[in-house]
Amino acid sequence: MQSYPSKLLEQAVNELAKLPGIGRKTALRMALQLLKRNVQEVESLGNAVIRMRNDIIYCKECRNISDQDVCSICANPKRDHALVCVVEDIRDVMAIENTGQFGGVYHVLGGIISPMEGIGPQNLHIDALVARVATGTVGEVILALPTTIEGDTTNFYLFRKLAEFNLKLTTIARGVSIGDELEHTDEVTLGRSILNRTPYESGLSRK
Amino acid sequence: MQSYPSKLLEQAVNELAKLPGIGRKTALRMALQLLKRNVQEVESLGNAVIRMRNDIIYCKECRNISDQDVCSICANPKRDHALVCVVEDIRDVMAIENTGQFGGVYHVLGGIISPMEGIGPQNLHIDALVARVATGTVGEVILALPTTIEGDTTNFYLFRKLAEFNLKLTTIARGVSIGDELEHTDEVTLGRSILNRTPYESGLSRK
Numbered sequence: 001m002q003s004y005p006s007k008l009l010e011q012a013v014n015e016l017a018k019l020p021g022i023g024r025k026t027a028l029r030m031a032l033q034l035l036k037r038n039v040q041e042v043e044s045l046g047n048a049v050i051r052m053r054n055d056i057i058y059c060k061e062c063r064n065i066s067d068q069d070v071c072s073i074c075a076n077p078k079r080d081h082a083l084v085c086v087v088e089d090i091r092d093v094m095a096i097e098n099t100g101q102f103g104g105v106y107h108v109l110g111g112i113i114s115p116m117e118g119i120g121p122q123n124l125h126i127d128a129l130v131a132r133v134a135t136g137t138v139g140e141v142i143l144a145l146p147t148t149i150e151g152d153t154t155n156f157y158l159f160r161k162l163a164e165f166n167l168k169l170t171t172i173a174r175g176v177s178i179g180d181e182l183e184h185t186d187e188v189t190l191g192r193s194i195l196n197r198t199p200y201e202s203g204l205s206r207k
Numbered sequence: 208m209q210s211y212p213s214k215l216l217e218q219a220v221n222e223l224a225k226l227p228g229i230g231r232k233t234a235l236r237m238a239l240q241l242l243k244r245n246v247q248e249v250e251s252l253g254n255a256v257i258r259m260r261n262d263i264i265y266c267k268e269c270r271n272i273s274d275q276d277v278c279s280i281c282a283n284p285k286r287d288h289a290l291v292c293v294v295e296d297i298r299d300v301m302a303i304e305n306t307g308q309f310g311g312v313y314h315v316l317g318g319i320i321s322p323m324e325g326i327g328p329q330n331l332h333i334d335a336l337v338a339r340v341a342t343g344t345v346g347e348v349i350l351a352l353p354t355t356i357e358g359d360t361t362n363f364y365l366f367r368k369l370a371e372f373n374l375k376l377t378t379i380a381r382g383v384s385i386g387d388e389l390e391h392t393d394e395v396t397l398g399r400s401i402l403n404r405t406p407y408e409s410g411l412s413r414k
Contacts, residue, residue, distance in 0.1 A: 003304065005297065006274045012259040015252040020240045026228065032296060033227045034256055035263060035272070042260035045222040046253035049241055052219040053249035056242060065242070067213045089239060090212065097210070 009035075061132075063108045063125040065090050073097075073105055080104045082139035086129065086158065088112050088146060096144065104142075107132065112145055112154040121157055129158070133165050140168040147174055173198075216242075268339075270315045270332040272297050280304075280312055287311045289346035293336065293365065295319050295353060303351065311349075314339065319352055319361040328364055336365070340372050347375040354381055380405075 004010040009031055016027035034042050058064065059071035066072075073079060073093075083104030087093055088111060096102050109124045132138060143158060145151035155171060162169055175193035176185050185193075211217035216238055223234035241249050265271065266278035273279075280286060280300075290311030294300055295318060303309050316331045339345060350365060352358035362378060369376060382400035383392050392400075 003301070005278055005280070005300070006263060006272045008255075008259045008263050008274060009272055009297075012255045015255040018248075018252070019237050021233065021236070028298065029228070030226045031256070031259065032298070034260055037260075039260055041225075043257050045225070046257040048215075048219045048222040049238070050250050050253040052215040052238065053241055053244075053246055056213060056215050065213045065216055067215060071212055073212070090216075091235065091239070093212070094210070 058108075062106045063110060063128060064093055064106060065108075078103075082137060083142070084129075084132070084138050084140070085142045085144050087144050088151075092144060104140075107141075109145075109154070112148075112150045113157060114150045124154075126158065126161065130161055133162055133167060138165075138167055140170060143169070143171045145171075265315075269313045270317060270335060271300055271313060272315075285310075289344060290349070291336075291339070291345050291347070292349045292351050294351050295358075299351060311347075314348075316352075316361070319355075319357045320364060321357045331361075333365065333368065337368055340369055340374060345372075345374055347377060350376070350378045352378075 004013065012031045012034070013024060013027045016022060016030050017024050019027075022030070034045070057066050057069065059066040059074055060069055061074035062071060064071045064073070068075075074081075080103050084107050085096065085102060085104055086107045086109060087096070088109055090108060093106050093108065096106075107125070107129045109126065109129075111119050111124050113119060113121055113124070129141075133141065141158075141162060143155050145154050159169060173196075174189065175196065176182065176189060182190060211220065219238045219241070220231060220234045223229060223237050224231050226234075229237070241252070264273050264276065266273040266281055267276055268281035269278060271278045271280070275282075281288075287310050291314050292303065292309060292311055293314045293316060294303070295316055297315060300313050300315065303313075314332070314336045316333065316336070318326050318331050320326060320328055320331070336348075340348065348365075348369060350362050352361050366376060380403075381396065382403065383389065383396065389397060
């Protein structure tokens with residue numbers, strides 16, 4: 001699969017192969033499908049990604065992706081602006097919004113600390129979070145980061161940064177997934193879920 | 208994963224999700240990765256696909272994708288222009304070229320007959336093949352189409368179209384893959400490979 005009969009095709013394959021999870025074979029399949037589609041369709045794909053990259057705005061409150069200066073969540077007066085949930089990226093915002101269980105606002109870090117990928121605290125929207133907390137309007141910060149080493153590192157970094165402020169700092173509950181058998185739960189999760197056991201509340205446990 | 212906080216993001220996700228094998232979750236992951244890349248990189252992706260679609264040329268001899276009127280294979284005087292290998296698309300040309308076993312030229316149909324996908328003979332470069340054969344310069348046509356029902360249908364259609372001409376019509380050999388165990392070969396292939404047995408040639412069998 002090395003020699004392409006056309007430079008134009010090769011360039012398109014090279015560019016498509018830079019997308020995450022796309023190898024050269026899949027990129028070639030994509031390019032051939034695009035060649036079969038009409039010109040307008042391909043232009044609307046190409047222009048949609050360029051327009052998104054050029055014109056997208058990040059909410060100046062929470063740094064979430066937005067079309068306005070302030071996103072619809074931050075602009076909503078019915079939401080609790082004293083309760084801030086810190087997440088890695090927009091996908092987490094969408095996932096939490098889908099649960100319908102959260103009435104506060106978000107702060108999107110835009111990633112987590114990962115020395116392996118060269119992402120340090122200065123690459124994330126951490127200063128903006130500290131500035132937000134420093135205004136004194138925030139009562140509780142919920143850390144909702146991935147349960148990985150990188151997530152734990154970021155949690156600890158944020159804990160140190162926010163320690164000087166008078167606020168409640170929490171993390172989302174970690175434990176056995178609802179609907180899971182204990183025997184299929186990994187040891188670390190099961191062990192932690194015993195250490196961090198909570199008082200039994202009838203009716204809530206199966207919710 | 209339904210409500211996007213940005214129309215620009217949603218449009219890009221919608222367009223990316225039209226690529227083959229890409230669902231909405233993968234498209235969102237792609238869009239977020241593009242947002243992290245710099246503007247020039249995203250523009251070169253967008254423009255590469257648009258430029259490919261607008262400027263690509265199909266070789267007027269074999270209908271393969273090309274940057275010139277006649278592709279490098281058809282323009283090569285060392286290749287046997289009387290031996291034409293009929294293939295579905297450019298990936299097959301690349302695969303056969305990689306074997307280094309074929310010294311003839313190609314004819315790219317641009318697909319195979321598939322009523323399920325609404326592809327009929329009129330959507331393929333079949334008339335061009337017939338016109339090419341009608342010039343009388345072609346001595347042998349090798350049908351190298353997929354070993355599927357659609358491939359067999361297309362083979363039969365081409366056989367009928369080319370029957371009136373004085374030429375040798377062959378298909379690529381079908382049988383047990385080299386390196387395969389007989390017990391793991393499917394019945395149809397194994398049955399056919401017994402029916403279509405070939406004289407034993409020592410030295411060639413393991414090549």
